[in-house]
Amino acid sequence: xxxxxxxxxxxxxxxxxxxxxxxxxxxxxxxxxxxxxxxxxxxxxxxxxxxxxxxxxxxxxxxxxxxxxxxxxxxxxxxxxxxxxxxxxxxxxxxxxxxxxxxxxxxxxxxxxxxxxxxxxxxxxxxxxxxxxxxxxxxxxxxxxxxxxxxxxxxxxxxxxxxxxxxxxxxxxxxxxxxxxxxxxxxxxxxxxxxxxxxxxxxxxxxxxxxxxxxxxxxxxxxxxxxxxxxxxxxxxxxxxxxxxxxxxxxxxxxx
Amino acid sequence: xxxxxxxxxxxxxxxxxxxxxxxxxxxxxxxxxxxxxxxxxxxxxxxxxxxxxxxxxxxxxxxxxxxxxxxxxxxxxxxxxxxxxxxxxxxxxxxxxxxxxxxxxxxxxxxxxxxxxxxxxxxxxxxxxxxxxxxxxxxxxxxxxxxxxxxxxxxxxxxxxxxxxxxxxxxxxxxxxxxxxxxxxxxxxxxxxxxxxxxxxxxxxxxxxxxxxxxxxxxxxxxxxxxxxxxxxxxxxxxxxxxxxxxxxxxxxxxx
Numbered sequence: 001x002x003x004x005x006x007x008x009x010x011x012x013x014x015x016x017x018x019x020x021x022x023x024x025x026x027x028x029x030x031x032x033x034x035x036x037x038x039x040x041x042x043x044x045x046x047x048x049x050x051x052x053x054x055x056x057x058x059x060x061x062x063x064x065x066x067x068x069x070x071x072x073x074x075x076x077x078x079x080x081x082x083x084x085x086x087x088x089x090x091x092x093x094x095x096x097x098x099x100x101x102x103x104x105x106x107x108x109x110x111x112x113x114x115x116x117x118x119x120x121x122x123x124x125x126x127x128x129x130x131x132x133x134x135x136x137x138x139x140x141x142x143x144x145x146x147x148x149x150x151x152x153x154x155x156x157x158x159x160x161x162x163x164x165x166x167x168x169x170x171x172x173x174x175x176x177x178x179x180x181x182x183x184x185x186x187x188x189x190x191x192x193x194x195x196x197x198x199x200x201x202x203x204x205x206x207x208x209x210x211x212x213x214x215x216x217x218x219x220x221x222x223x224x225x226x227x228x229x230x231x232x233x234x235x236x237x238x239x240x241x242x243x244x245x246x247x248x249x250x251x252x253x254x255x256x
Numbered sequence: 257x258x259x260x261x262x263x264x265x266x267x268x269x270x271x272x273x274x275x276x277x278x279x280x281x282x283x284x285x286x287x288x289x290x291x292x293x294x295x296x297x298x299x300x301x302x303x304x305x306x307x308x309x310x311x312x313x314x315x316x317x318x319x320x321x322x323x324x325x326x327x328x329x330x331x332x333x334x335x336x337x338x339x340x341x342x343x344x345x346x347x348x349x350x351x352x353x354x355x356x357x358x359x360x361x362x363x364x365x366x367x368x369x370x371x372x373x374x375x376x377x378x379x380x381x382x383x384x385x386x387x388x389x390x391x392x393x394x395x396x397x398x399x400x401x402x403x404x405x406x407x408x409x410x411x412x413x414x415x416x417x418x419x420x421x422x423x424x425x426x427x428x429x430x431x432x433x434x435x436x437x438x439x440x441x442x443x444x445x446x447x448x449x450x451x452x453x454x455x456x457x458x459x460x461x462x463x464x465x466x467x468x469x470x471x472x473x474x475x476x477x478x479x480x481x482x483x484x485x486x487x488x489x490x491x492x493x494x495x496x497x498x499x500x501x502x503x504x505x506x507x508x509x510x511x512x
Contacts, residue, residue: 010393012276013387015278016277017276017277017278017281018276018277018278018387019276019277020268020273020274020275020276020277020389021272021273021274021275021276021277021280021309022271022273022274024277025273053277104393104403105397106393106396106397106401106402106403107393107403107404108403108404108405108406109405112402112405113405115400115402116402127400129396129397129398129400130274130397131269131274131389131393131394131396131397131464132389132393133276133387133388133389133393134390134392134393136390136392137266137360137362137363137387137388137389137390138387140362140385140387141361141362141385141386141387142385144371144383144385145362146362146368146371146372147360147362147363147364148363148364148412149364149365149368149369150364150414151414151417152414153411153412153413153414153417154410154411154412154413155409155410155411155412155429156404156409156410156411157409157410158406158407158408158409161407161409165428168428169428172421172424172425173411208387
């Protein structure tokens with residue numbers, strides 16, 4: 001019995017046109033597309049991005065797997081048990097599977113746990129990663145702000161974990177991406193204000209997706225519950241072309 | 257006279273199949289493709305990546321511009337003067353131009369300077385950025401190493417500039433990407449050894465391109481002149497699936 005192959009396929013940040021040619025190709029060739037979702041009742045964001053570029057292949061299976069948004073092992077454990085059983089059956093039957101991820105498959109994604117387990121569970125199973133446009137390049141693109149140039153340095157941190165070091169990091173780096181900002185927005189604003197960086201900080205949610213939102217005055221959303229697909233980009237260097245200066249809170253769908 | 261539009265188009269890390277659908281689309285629709293090259297005698301890497309996906313459009317112009325690899329304003333100044341004149345003429349004639357960049361257009365690219373100048377030089381000229389797969393997702397993909405998961409933090413720094421802080425940064429971050437490593441490889445190896453991280457560090461050059469090289473024992477290249485398109489990824493967390501453990505120096509062309 002030959003072993004199958006697992007592809008970790010990134011479908012990009014949201015705009016389906018930002019998928020790579022390779023991702024589209026793999027999704028149209030595999031036996032099974034594995035679609036992770038946070039609930040049976042909410043359509044997977046990754047699948048919403050990819051769907052329009054996947055043709056109708058009667059032989060191809062769509063395997064929907066539910067991974068609850070939780071850190072409670074009582075909830076995630078059974079979900080992964082099901083996932084490993086369903087994926088494992090197909091791998092051991094020699095099938096090719098593409099596990100899709102919103103953004104890049106190795107950047108804060110559900111796929112990472114599967115990658116870490118695959119070699120142990122199914123020795124000899126080949127795993128190939130199809131890298132993608134991640135929010136680290138999509139967010140700067142929509143606000144037309146350079147990520148790094150010349151000698152500049154970049155830091156990326158989940159804000160809900162890293163605030164005790166945020167001042168140090170803001171001193172050491174030129175561009176700082178703060179992920180997972182919702183629970184600590186007020187504290188972030190205080191630190192950015194203290195460092196004189198509030199007006200160099202932009203909040204972007206759902207970059208390149210429908211419902212994209214750009215907020216340049218963070219105080220306007222100090223008490224809001226922010227979107228899951230959001231981040232703050234702090235760009236210390238004064239550069240032109242940062243953002244339309246007359247708008248403090250813009251909500252629009254794409255810029256194409 | 258209507259103003260033209262400039263697209264900053266990222267063509268991805270090297271494998272032409274890692275271009276986005278949007279990049280291919282824009283390159284096949286614009287009036288002018290602007291192709292930066294470091295010399296008249298060496299084919300642009302970005303154009304080598306994009307070329308096979310651009311059809312034959314008799315009306316479309318290819319504008320080759322030479323930007324010498326130098327920090328000397330005596331050399332770069334005249335190159336930019338020519339570039340602004342050539343691009344400016346076309347912008348003011350209402351043309352659409354796509355300036356191509358290897359990787360992402362906002363990540364250590366020549367395009368950034370054009371972006372910074374465009375609004376001043378040609379008020380009303382629209383600029384749109386087409387984000388791309390950058391080496392930050394391509395390198396992890398080829399060595400199948402997660403970039404960041406859960407609460408982890410990422411740092412990116414040009415090594416030839418940042419070594420005085422490298423120990424601090426290695427303490428504060430889980431994944432560290434060191435760019436521009438050639439002139440300081442021996443010092444980097446010393447610091448990584450001191451921190452017990454040498455065996456968690458992988459050198460990758462030309463990720464996803466022909467001639468891709470992966471080196472897991474950095475001492476083997478301590479005195480080598482490294483490729484321009486190279487970086488070291490330091491991944492502190494022990495994870496499975498890191499790399500084929502029996503190979504210390506692999507050179508091969510792609511993994512597809």
